[in-house]
Amino acid sequence: MRHSRLRLPLCLLFTSLSVGAFAANEFTRDSGAPVGDNQNSQTAGADGPVLLQDAHLIEKLQRFDRERIPERVVHARGTGAYGTFEPTADITDLTRAEVFKSGTSTPVFVRFSTVMGYRGSPEQARDPRGFAVKFYTTQGNWDMVGINVPVFFIRDAIKFPDFVHANKPSAVTGVQDPNLAFDFFAHSPEATNMLTHMYSLEGMPDSYRHMNGSAVHAFKFVNAQGEVHYVKFAWKTQQGLHSLEPGQVSESIGKDPNMMTNDLYGAINKGDFPKWDLYVQVLKPSELGQFAFNALDDTKVWTGVAERKVGTMTLNKVPDNYFESTEESAFAPSRLVPGIEASEDRMLQGRLFAYADTQMYRLGANYQQIPVNQPRNKVSNNSQDGAMNSSGRKGEVNYEPSGIAEIPQDPQYKYASTPVSGVTQQLAIKKQANFLQAGEYYRALSSKEKGLLIEALSGDLNHVTNESNKYAMLSYFYKADPDYGTRLAKATHADIKRVDTAAKALAN
Ligand code: HEM
Incomplete structure (x- = not known):
């Protein structure tokens, strides 16, 4: 009453x-x-x-x-935190990016995630972990949208929707099915290196704090003179690497399916701030051709290229509002700043389009005005209106050119020039070397790590009911390294002679 x-x-x-x-x-x-x-x-x-x-x-x-918005089409399950990035080396010879200027401290927002599960899915998944960093630099936002391993499954964006369909829960049952995933991989030998990373200990970190990160693709550094270098970025954890072994995963999910978030937030809330060092590998454009593989193929690491430490990131604040920070955060590999540009990597090129596109659908045309996405410097252009706009833009000159009130542009910020040649084409890259680095990675593992990789990978391969897909997969791992393939064949009760014959028929 x-x-x-x-x-x-x-x-x-x-x-x-x-x-x-x-x-x-x-x-x-x-x-x-x-x-x-x-x-x-x-x-x-x-x-x-x-x-x-x-x-x-x-x-x-x-x-x-109206509380729910569409979850991300991939990487739906995630956890965010705020922090800072501080450079530790002078690299003005390589890039003009302000974020690397000595003495600066740049605020960051980081979102860690799994890829294929729904928003509430368990965090212990045999899946890459997203490692997306938004740097709020003095010259606009730079997003480094990476993962916890240095390579990816495929090398052309045109295959990405198919890759995701095969790996997400089935269109019929709503449950993930290794039969569908390996049907795709059996026809995508370029995934062999990434699969080897994913099924090793590296693929199942026990905490977001205990994993490394990588932007995977090559980008370009551009210095004040307009000179271009190709660069790969990698985060190395200061907390050490720790993983769940295959036999520990189910129990861990049973104990706490939110383990990764609880661990990260628990550490930050008690003042134990996690840190990662940022490393770069740098190549001159003339050095790209030096490998037995294509240097702009994201299924490969740059073997033998020195790594240079350039900064450290510290995460020190749990967001006050999950939805407004983590759910509404929007990262895009196209969100770059002067001094950092995209390379010609075919996967990266597709990503340059896809992220801002999905974010305009998921969050609306003015999603960059949401506080977590807002640059800390002033935005000044002629874009206007649209749903939920609250930019506070003033003045009636919303066009260019204008003699009344033109917004000046500084030619020093034009994109760097890149030489191109040839005719338009639709052809796969040369020097694919699909199995080379999977073999190198396998041979570098300790004998215990090899055993755990065989256990995890054969566990899923044993669910593959289609014989020809199973043999195709085994032939890829055998081609990468005969010991690797033989042990997998044994663990999946396969005919090793048939695997050997299939492997001999493969191109390198
Ligand atoms: C052509 C290939 C790819 C396409 C089309 C693609 C597309 C997408 C899309 C649409 C999203 C959702 C974004 C959002 O809703 O805000 C996403 C998220 C993400 N992708 Fe990709 N992706 C591709 C490849 C990759 C690769 C190679 C990596 C790692 C190097 C990667 C890392 C991520 C991460 C970390 C997120 C989550 C970002 C966050 O936390 O909000 N993706 N991707």
Whole structure:
């Protein structure tokens, strides 16, 4: 029953307060108007229906009905944290990017994630871990949207939707199915290196703090003179690498399916701030051709190229609001700043389009005005309007050229030039070397690590019911390294002669 204001002294106090300033933290509608009762709807008498005129009730239900937005098409399950990045070396000879200027401290927001699971899925998945960093630099936002391993499954963006369809839960059952995933991989030998990383200990970190990161693709550094170098970025954890062994995964999910988030937030909240060092590998354009593989193929690492430490990132704050920070954060490999540009890597080129596109759908055209995505410097251009715009843009000259109020542009920030040649074409890259680095990676593992890789990978291969897909997969691992393939063949009860014949038929 509603209390009568006249009978209750507390309500008299409320009445007297409401005449002047409304007390802070009192319950209001979205319009700011005070709410007298958030527990009982307004009704027609004691037994009658609820009234449509109870605008607070209607608004509360409407807002609730609209709480969900589309989850990310991939990387739906994630965890965010704020922090800072500080450079540790002078690399002005390589890049003009302000974020690497000595003495600077750049605020960052990081989102870690798994790839294929839904928003509430367990965090212990046989999946890459997203490692996306937004640097709020003085010259705009730079997003480094990477993962915890240095390579990827495929090398052309045109295959990405198919790769994701095969690995996400089945279109019929809604459950992930290794049969579908390996049907795709059996026809994508370029995935052999990444699969070897994924099924090794590296592929199952026990905490976001205990893993490395990589931007995977090559990018370009451009210095103040306009000179270009190709660069690969890698994060190395200061906390050490730790992983779950295949036999520990189910128990760990049973204990705490939110283990990665609880670990990260637990550490930050008790002041144990995790840190990663940023390393770069740098090549001159003339050095790209030096490998037995294509240097701009994201299924490969740059073997034998020195790594140079250039900075350290510290995560020190758990966001106050999961939705407004982590869910509404939007990272894009195309979000670059002067001094850092995209390379010609075919996967990266597709990613340059896909992220901002999905974010305009997922969050709306003005998603870069949401505080977590907003640059810390002033935005100044002629883009305007659109749903939920609140940019505060002023002035009627919203076009260019103009003699009245043109926004100046500095030619020093034009894109760097890249020589190109040839005719338009649709051909796979040369020097694919699909199995080379999977073999090198396998041989570098300790004997215990090799055993755990065989255990994890054969566990999933044993679910593959299509014989020809199973033999294709085994032939790829055998081609990478005969010991690797032989042990997998044994663990999956396969005919080693058939594997050997299939492997001999493969191109390098
Ligand atoms: C052509 C290939 C790819 C396409 C088309 C693609 C597309 C996407 C899309 C649409 C999203 C969701 C973004 C959002 O809703 O905000 C996403 C998220 C993500 N992707 Fe990719 N992706 C590709 C390859 C890769 C690769 C190679 C990496 C790692 C190097 C990667 C790392 C990530 C990460 C870390 C996220 C999550 C970002 C976050 O935390 O919000 N993706 N990707």
